[in-house]
Amino acid sequence: MAGTKILIVDDKNNIREVLSEILKTEGYDTVMADSGETGLISFREGHPDFILTDMIMKKVSGVDFIREVRKINQTVPIIILTAFGSISSAVEAIKAGADDYMTKPLNYDLLKLKISKILNEKSLEKENSNLRDNLEEKWGLENIIGRSPSMEKMSNLIKAVAPTKSSVLIQGESGTGKELIARSLHSHSPRIGKPYVVVDCSAIPESLIESELFGYEKGAFSGAEVRKKGRIEEAMGGSLFLDEIGELPLACQAKFLRVIQEHHFARVGGNGQVHVDFRLIAATNRNLKEEVARGRFRSDLYYRLNVICIKSPTLKDRKEDIPLLAETFLQEICRENNIASRMLEREELSMLMDYPWPGNVRELKNCIQRYAILGSLPEDIREYAHSRDNSPAGSSLHKNERELVEKALRDEKGNITRAAARLEIGRKALYNRIRRYGLTVPKGTVDSD
DSSP states (O other), X not given: OTTOEEEEEOSOXXXXXXHHHHHHHTTOEEEEESSHHHHHHHHHXXXXXXXXXXXOOSSSOHHHHHXXXXXXXXXXXXXXXXXXXXXXXXXXXXXXXXXXXXXXXXXXXXHHHXXXXXXXXXXXXXXXXXXXXXXXXXXXXXXXXXXXXXXXXXXXXXXXXXXXXXXXXXXXXXXXOHHHHHHHHHHTSTTTTSOEEEEETTSSOHHHHHHHXXXXXXXXXXXXXXXXXXXXXXXXXXXXXXXXXXXXXXXHHHHHHHHHHHSEEEOBTOOSEEEOOOEEEEEESSOHHHHXXXXXXXXXXXXXXXXXXXEOOOGGGGGGGHHHHHHHHHHHHHHHTTOOOOOOOHHHHHHHHHSOOTTHHHHHHHHHXXXXXXXXOOHHHHHHHHXXXXXXXXXXXXXXXXXXXXXXXXXXXXXXXXXXXXXXXXXXXXXXHHHHTTOOOOTTOOOOO
């Protein structure tokens, strides 16, 4: 592995030199030390990627050297070299923290293979660790935005359930963030780094759902020219998320139930059993208990799914989270699109708080995306706010507001900036009120920006 620095620790100069030359021909950089003491200095100062050390050295033995290295670094790969190929010396070296050992005289081809193998394994471990960190950062609980009691309760349930093997059913209206919950369950489970497979049951035609889930053998039907793995098989070792499971046809429900119970299945057109291990997470916007009563969903599958039920609250049931959600989305969208940072005016935030949000968080995010790009809220939200403004219940409030705006403009001699500050609203919001109430700004005044 080009650029990899290997520290060679041996009290025999000829062995150090030979090892160094051989490793350099493989593209490695080498650093040499003639004792355990100098080896530790070289390790602290040079931060090598790999260590080869002799077992028998004066003062600090190879085993003691390894123990000292492991106090500093738990992951750097180490191979210990010994002329004494006994089981006891090998066991002692491994216990001290060596990854492997080799006996002298050395088989240099085997040594090169071992170094390459260990480096590749360490690289894969690091890659998996980075993947886990990235998944946790992207899909962690901190990305489930909200401080309302319902969201706090839901987050605590996710924390408790995620590390287990239990099936989870997520119930909630469309747009409430059911997939984010499913992702969080996976990323906080021992299966993180393994496959996370999503199947949207509502998006697959009934005629194709079985082959999509279970896969098929070559020749199973016209056009099946090669064997194809299904989504269940692709989820091996990881998590399978069945979104809108209420849309799954009854015949397919029966076959899927057997998979949950027996942990194996046959591909379409085949007899051989495929053994599987996955964590099942399902979501629905339907009331599955009612679907069972109406004969549209199997009761045995429902009870298998409903081991743990997480309910995703609607946005109208957690309106106190709207300001935080809106601000988070706004900053995120501005950053992703290289748009200058914007702030919602108080009046605009009030419109968001009043709106019923039938599309839940998804609709709010789309609304904020428009606001970030165009600088205005969607027409339907503004019309809804206007219709509320014109209702009898709101007339006395708005009469009072008009008087307050008129007074602020009068007192500040038409200076928009100072009048807005007096009213504790933004300039844009003040201009909106001036237009709404048909007010005129005194002529001859200067507006300070």
